[in-house]
Structure formats: C-alpha cells, structure tokens
Amino acid sequence: MKDYLGVLFDADNTLFDYDRAEAEALAETLSHAAPEVPREQSIEAYRAINARYWKLFEEGRIDSAGLQSGRWVDLFRQMGLSADPAAAAATYITRLSRKAYLLAGAAETICELARRVRLCLVTNGLSRVQRGRLARSGIGGHFTAILISEELGIAKPDPRFFQAACNALGLSPARLLCVGDSPAADIAGARGAGIDACWFSPGGIPWPGPGDPPQHVIRDIGDVLRLVRMPARAQKNDASGVYP
Numbered sequence: 525m526k527d528y529l530g531v532l533f534d535a536d537n538t539l540f541d542y543d544r545a546e547a548e549a550l551a552e553t554l555s556h557a558a559p560e561v562p563r564e565q566s567i568e569a570y571r572a573i574n575a576r577y578w579k580l581f582e583e584g585r586i587d588s589a590g591l592q593s594g595r596w597v598d599l600f601r602q603m604g605l606s607a608d609p610a611a612a613a614a615t616y617i618t619r620l621s622r623k624a625y626l627l628a629g630a631a632e633t634i635c636e637l638a639r640r641v642r643l644c645l646v647t648n649g650l651s652r653v654q655r656g657r658l659a660r661s662g663i664g665g666h667f668t669a670i671l672i673s674e675e676l677g678i679a680k681p682d683p684r685f686f687q688a689a690c691n692a693l694g695l696s697p698a699r700l701l702c703v704g705d706s707p708a709a710d711i712a713g714a715r716g717a718g719i720d721a722c723w724f725s726p727g728g729i730p731w732p733g734p735g736d737p738p739q740h741v742i743r744d745i746g747d748v749l750r751l752v753r754m755p756a757r758a759q760k761n762d763a764s765g766v767y768p
C-alpha cells in the first residue's frame with residue numbers, strides 16, 4: 525500500500541449532500557418568488573440554466589456576481605415570471621449557505637483521517653455558500669487548508685488548482701490522494717496533476733471516463749480509511765521541506 529501523507533477531498537456529493545441542499549434552497553426560494561409554478565418544473569429549468577452559467581463562469585466569461593444574478597434572470601424570463609430575480613438570487617444564496625447536510629460516514633471518516641494525515645478541501649463553488657456550510661458542518665477544523673474555486677480564481681480540473689492544494693499542504697503530488705465523485709473535475713483533474721485518485725461512486729457504475737480509470741474506487745466514504753494508513757511518526761512530523 526502506498527504511503528499517502530495528505531488527502532484532498534471534494535465537498536459536494538462526496539462529503540456533503542449537495543443535491544438535498546440545493547433542492548431545499550431552490551424550493552424555499554421558488555415558494556416565495558413563483559408559488560404558482562410547479563416546483564419540479566422550475567427546479568429542472570433552474571438546473572439546466574445553472575449548469576450553463578457555471579460553464580461560463582469557469583471559462584472566465586462572467587464573474588461571480590454575473591453567475592449569481594444571471595441564472596435567476598434567465599429562469600424568470602424563460603418561465604414568463606415577473607418576480608424580482610435579484611431578490612431570488614439573494615434569498616437562494618442565503619438559504620443554500622445554511623444547509624450543511626453531511627453524507628453518511630463523512631464526519632467520522634474526516635475525523636479519523638485528520639489524525640493520520642493532512643487534509644485539504646478542494647471545492648468548485650461560491651465562497652459564501654461553501655464557507656457557510658462548512659462552518660455549520662462541524663468538520664471544518666479538521667482541514668489544514670480549504671480551497672474554493674471562487675476564491676482561487678481557478679476551478680477543478682485545472683492542474684493549477686491541484687498544484688495550489690499541494691502548496692497549501694506542503695506535499696508533493698506523489699504523496700497525495702484525491703477523493704471525489706466527479707470523474708472529470710476530481711479524478712481526471714487529480715491525475716492530470718500527478719495525484720492518485722479515488723473515485724467515490726456510491727452507485728457502483730462502471731468508470732465512465734474521461735481518461736484512465738482511477739487507482740481506487742469506493743462505494744462507501746469510510747473505505748478511504750483502508751487506503752490511508754497512519755504514517756511513521758518521523759514522516760508525519762516532517763515539516764522541513766515544502767515537498768518531502
């Protein structure tokens with residue numbers, strides 16, 4: 525077994541139940557802004573528009589403010605609603621930032637891993653939303669570093685994002701494992717930066733790509749504990765070099 529000295533963790537749908545948080549925040553926002561529209565229909569429309577806006581954001585074609593407001597402008601226009609998109613955008617961010625639902629086993633796994641190695645949270649998202657949820661989750665203190673794409677100005681799978689994580693932990697790519705649910709952002713991204721990858725795939729589906737399959741696949745987040753053992757004391761305490 526390889527001796528990893530640090531683990532990078534994706535946040536959403538790896539440690540946090542983002543789908544539930546998003547669905548609740550959307551439902552609460554839409555119940556005020558558009559109570560007459562069937563909820564499923566409006567949530568589906570929002571998700572399609574939101575995906576387009578995140579792509580524009582990650583390509584650097586719009587800024588964070590443009591992302592947050594534009595998706596609601598488009599949604600209300602598409603649905604023919606006269607509600608105020610700026611008010612909905614503000615409500616949505618506030619509601620979402622308060623929803624810190626950890627997935628089963630996430631807290632226990634992070635708590636135990638933090639005893640063994642250095643941890644870095646690596647998440648594509650908005651600072652206020654991710655920091656709000658992390659603060660409420662009770663696991664934030666276990667991470668040596670927290671990297672959020674909006675704060676960094678770079679998003680996964682850009683290798684510069686993963687290089688920033690190496691720098692934040694003071695560890696070389698060869699000493700790290702990256703755990704996440706997204707084949708492109710987390711797995712292909714990590715491997716592109718020379719970091720071993722562990723795909724969290726609770727559904728157990730075959731590897732869909734892109735690129736080669738990851739070094740590890742797990743269906744239960746607690747299985748990471750079988751991949752990362754307690755390093756020898758001398759190694760764990762080695763803070764002498766940027767890249768031990």
Ligand SMILES: [Mg+2]
Nearest residue numbers: 534536537705
């Ligand atoms: Mg994810």
